[in-house]
Amino acid sequence: MISLIDSKKGLALFLFVTCFIVCAQAQTVVRGIVRDAQTHAPLSFVSIYFRGSKGVVSGEDGSYSISTNNPKNTTLEFSFNGYKVLRKKIEAGITQDLDINMEVEEMKAVVVNSRKRGKYSNRNNPAVDLIRKVVDNRDRNRMSAFDYVQYQQYEKMELSLTNKPEKLMNNRLLKNYKFLLENQDTSKLEGKALVPVYLEETLSNKFFRKDPSKEKTYVLAKKKVNLGEFVDNDGITRYLNSMYTPIDIYEPNLMLLSNQLLSPISDLAPTFYRFYVGDTVELDGIKLVKLTFAPRNPNDLLFRGSMFITLDGNYAVQKIQMSLTKHANINWTRELRIKQDFERGTDGRYHVVMSNILSEFALSKKATGGLVGERTVSYKNYVINQPAADSVYEGKPEVIVDAPAGAIDSFWTANRHTALSATEEKAYANMDSLQHMKSYRRMMDWATFLLAGYKAAGPFDIGPVNAFYSFNPVEGFRLRFGGRTTPKFSKRLYFETYAAYGFKDERWKYFLSGAYSFNNKSIYSFPLNFLRLSYQHDTKIPGQELQFVQEDNFLLSFKRGDNNKWLYNDIFIAEYVREFGKNISYTLGFKNWKQQPAGNIVYEKLNGSGVANIPNITTTELSAELRWAPHEQFYQGKTYRIPINNKYPIFRLRYISGIRGFVNGDYNYQQLTLNIFKRFYFSQFGYADVVTEAGNIFGQVPYPLLTIHRANQTYAYQLNSFNMMNFMEFVSDHYASVSTDYYFNGFIFNKLPFIKKLKLREVAGFKMVIGGVRKENNPAFNKETFLFPTDEWGKVTTFSLAGKPYMEANAGIGNIFKILRVDLVKRLSYMENPNVPNWAIRARARFEF
Template sequence: MKRLPLRHSYAAVLGWLLWLLVVPTVALAQGATTITGVVTDAKTREKLPFVSVSVPQAAIGTNTDQDGHYTLQVPAQYTSVVYTYLGYRSVTKTFEAGTPQTINVALATSSAQLGEVVIKGSKPPRYKNKDNPAVALIRQVIANKPQNRPESYDYVEYEKYEKMTFSFSNLSEKFKNRKVFKNYQFLFKKQDSTAAGGVNILPIYIEEKLAKEYYRKNPETRRAVELGNKQVEFDKHFIDNEGLSAYFNRMYQDIDIYANNVSLLGNQLLSPIADNAPTFYQFYISDTLRQHVPQLIELSFFPRNKGDMLFAGKLYVTLDGHYAVQQAHLSVDKRINLNFVKSLDANLEFAENPDRRYHLSKTFLGIDFGVTEKGSGFYGERTVSFQDYRVNQPAPASVYDGPARVALTDSTSRQSAAFLEQNRPDSLSQVEQSIYKNVDTLQTIKSFQRTLKIASFLLSGYTPLGPFDIGPANTFYSFNPVEGFRLRVGGRSTPELSKRFYVETYTAYGFKDEQWKYFLSGTYSLNGQSIYKFPQHLLRASFQRDTRIPGQELEFVQEDNFLLSFKRGVNNKYLYNDVYRLDYVHEFNNHFSYSLGFRKLQQSPAGGLYFRDSSADTPDLIGQLTTSEVSLGLRWAPREAFYQGKTYRSPIINKYPIFTARAARGFKGLLDGEYSYTNLSLNGTKRFYLSQLGHADVAVEGGYVVGQVPFPLLDIHRANQTYSYQLYSYNLMNFLEFASDHYASLFIDQNFNGFFFNKLPVIKHLKLRETASLKLLYGGIREENNPYSHPELYQFLQDASGRPVSFALGRTPYVEASVGIANIFKLFRVDIVKRFTYLNNPNVAEWGLRGRFKVDF
């Protein structure tokens, strides 16, 4: 079964959102006034950081940055802004609504401070950590982190309520009154003009969850039991509601300020109380809340470098000896290297435990997305509240057993919605209550259904036809040297046909070789749930007759993908394959799985590929190679999470490793099998998060073939002759160039997330990101499998001039490396690739330029 990878699910969901953005973006926010300016000291002319700029009547506001700059979107009905700063007199400025304005303000010190004259230079003193009371305080917070984290208790349990809404934002009156929205006016009746920085928003999605969560320190166990779940549901034929929910929840993760790095939008931002925070942040004591019990210190913080992946905001720290964070307000600078993010605000509140330590009681995360700064976009916010918090009161031992998350089943989903209605800790606002009804009404409008159908087809490649999906569209047309122009049509059944039995099929025709190719598979779910849902337990039988490039085991994309039709150099070595398969897959809740399989494979050379031995004076051409093998596969992916869709499942990349092992045994004489052999392989992958240096994806792989076999049954290493950059292929290796009966490989792909570019003048505004990769391959062929020593084995390939074009690796490894620039126009990655070894092989390119489509935040 082919699974959609994380990058494809990101691109699919993000693409759907961006597609919907195309129309709104053309309308500017005429319903709000954009105010910008600089706040300075009236005497010294120094720029003042952290000044509060607000519209009290609308309950909105912002703070000046480290250079005294600010930007605020003010709703059309308001015409005044208030500027307040500790130790300075408040100032109110009025303006004309509807027109962007620049208002610079000079604040005078309050009368309480006029008794003291302080003479300062024109420039503020250089910031230093040494002898800085704010840094001394934050070091106390860091030192006390272990005792203030929930993990400091032996047992913790609580109820967790999550509410997430998603909305169109920054919609102008002109946009709303267009003829195309004539039937949608009911959606615009209720809007919140004070949210998302004071712009108009139109809620279109809401999701609520209620769960009971448990933590045990020894042995460490985390478990969540879902109690209630309710969300807006779009037409399941066009939008995958489960996948949409998973994607939104991935974007809006829990914020753990006590962790060194905070995961956000697939990136990691250094926490302001990380162990090395004073190296990257500037801290200031901006206020003392003496009336609060216990007394609190307000700490303001900013990144030292404004383009780094860091927060800005305020911390409120207790002075009772625990140095715990009682509140936190986080935001990011607009210059940070995050895509499509116009603004981000997060608020964390902590409640006091009986032992005077604090636990997280409520969090808020709001993110405003848009292609342009002033255009329309999307605004999402997630609120999480914690109640019935209990510490060091162990639950029965049985509670900690079982899967990490106990999800609601289809049979209990309706009851869970009713339970959530009755036990919701926070009531919904009038706007939020209307979302469920409005979306149901929206889907009855035919024009909206047509829009969804077109968008779904363009982005997923599939279009529904009753209980079947037809596609994928990118394989309808392709070409290659053997088949010439190739047309293909296919599809798959959906759970609407059956939740136990699934069918997938396609047929294709090559106009050059004038041959039909086809595929048919039937899968039976042994646990009664969709075969795309975790955990899988299924039995599948399939037959495929098609072409293939030897060594190209593309797991996530089809070889007849149109974009892969464009290849460099000589690429006419193909196989006609007849593949009969029977597979059994069983996954367990602990993310261990095994698979048993049987495969009969008939390989026939085509194009420039040939099978020939040299055992006779006149070498014979061999028309077909037949093998019959059984296999055992093992996989362990601890704490793996998925984007769980209706007809796909793709893993979410996290910090935990994934290990796979496979053993295949070929039997001579079984169903015409010609060789006996054993093929063993091991693989391990892991993403290493490196904080400010981004992340590195690392893969280690090895294999060993036992027995004497011809070269098509050896491990033919994954080469790439397309112009796309492939992460786990050798991008300057030619097809069929190297084969091994034993090998070990290392892949490293480092993404720096703009760490260096963000510090370069001019370039930092482009928000480019640096990449680097290294690929090493050690391998070889034992003497028993050397065709030059054993004439009865198939010869290595030669070109028309008699030069060998297939080789065994020697003592020198194959080495390839690249450096690249990613996030070009927020869509592309381009790498310059260099090959370091085996440069004397025929038709070798030492340098290459490769590109890759990649959408990230």
């Protein structure tokens, strides 16, 4: 009995093993990597299939794996747009490795009988019909189509130096940092070594609710490299976030590198792109069709690449890979590529599971060294249309759940979606060591001096250097020396001072300020919360307001026309500044200002015996300013912020009240001003910066206290001034103005032969102000107010805007040598005023991508 049972077991075991062997022999498995035959770079999106059967596509690293149980499948085909179709014989029934090198398809020899050739057309084009179906269905494939969505997101941002490995190691400037250079990654970019210098990771849980609309982020952990005191570490994060904005491929326009680029999935896409249908493959029972695309004009700021579209009725993107064209009109960027992978969820829809943006920056296309920036985002644990508790969405849009976890290595090891490479892991320790090196700190100190104009001297900064020497008609040669304290001196108290001397007027000028920080942070860093007292005895041009530079900057000493309208000022200011997390800030101020005319300005008015000279006037003001800049981002400089512009407006409302008799104030008046800045993006047609402003002064005041419209007599084009207006040419007690600068991003030049190779860009602008002076403030009607200034021949040089607006227009060429803009500026009104220019050429240095 036992032998019978054992024999049955043996027979069953024999049959099982035989069946397993037969089945195993029947299955054919082929795996390997697909590369370019010349560059040996891996090729992704290559279609791999057995003829008459379903296929697969190669991954990002060129890898593939395909299997079949049909013993007749002995020929494997490799197909990729632009490459020769490759067929390989394989052995059935076994597992085998097969690496493939694909060759670029050469153009066939043709006999040219005519200049005519086949013309691409959208009409009766199946590729265009397909992309239009994708566009029609994009709203139902986006995350916003669901009532509720929640998922976990892991994000990694990285900056790396890049060069050929041997050149990095032999770079003399980096000889003290060999330990950094030895930490190289040679797998990411073919033929180049990457040395990570910045790394940032964020792990978050995300929640989305459609109605009422609400997004909430719970940050589980953050970790990033600290580059030290010389760098605004938070500003780097903000700047990288603005350059590598998270991509929603279904958005009609994508924000990248501070530009708005037209997506291939856009209503306008068929107008600017060419589309071609490629191979059809099958994945998990769903048919996918490959759709390639390229710009109609290779110089336009557009993408080329390919995407796989599902043919299951959703017309969703399953995978997309695209990059900027080689000749795209963009600066400093040698390469920009985007990859996104989507995965079919339990709801049958495709959700993004990986998004990668990589760009390489260099001074020129031929430069071997550069900087690589990369942002990789991974998504998992999707929960669709399952409502979360209302409490989940309450409070701020972003909440730090467990900040200390960001410093625990074991937490990151357990929770990263993808493990860091050995090179990335070492970057944290390397950069921490770097910031403690004396040579690094010395190099960064001099770099800050060259870029910001301040030189560190222990707890003090000496500068700004570009204001040490200047000249003007009133002071002649002017020397200035000053500095300020840093947080090394105190995190609460901040002092700033300078002294200056004019060799023509033989007068000393000086400035002294002291500030107290209530939040134990620098008075220049976000969020501001400080009280500052200052006193200034110095000169000033009335109506000149500058941004980011000192008024006595040496380069601004060179001016056109009559530059002899100046003031001597004694100004005491007390101000309290408070800034909040939603980019709302307010400033409360007290100002006592004694102004004395200088140059050819004279304060005088009529009296019973003729003209009386007024030596000076004094005003005492209380002020309040409210500023709201939703979603504002900036990089914090030494003393000012470099804005990172976006599509959101910036509002500034200011109220001033002058009080007569208070601290020697001579006049009662009130002033109300509203300023709005907005950047408008127009996709392929560029963008425009628009500034509108309106103001009104209530009360009777002389012309020095009216609004003196911002003029510019330098040879530089100034965005916020009237470039054809003379200093103190127009004053108003009520006005409205608009200023527009339009940047076409090469939309026209990109289409012109020869010109397009220079990558020039068109710019145009228009400025207008309309206003006036009421009778009680106009010396033509009120003999008790100050007379408007005159020149040496007795002609009036200051006017009101009664009757018509002041206007000027400009058109120019930008991106000259990638940094220079030159405009032809034309004055359009008030040509009858004395000594006014008709037209002029102005230049402006402007760093842009």
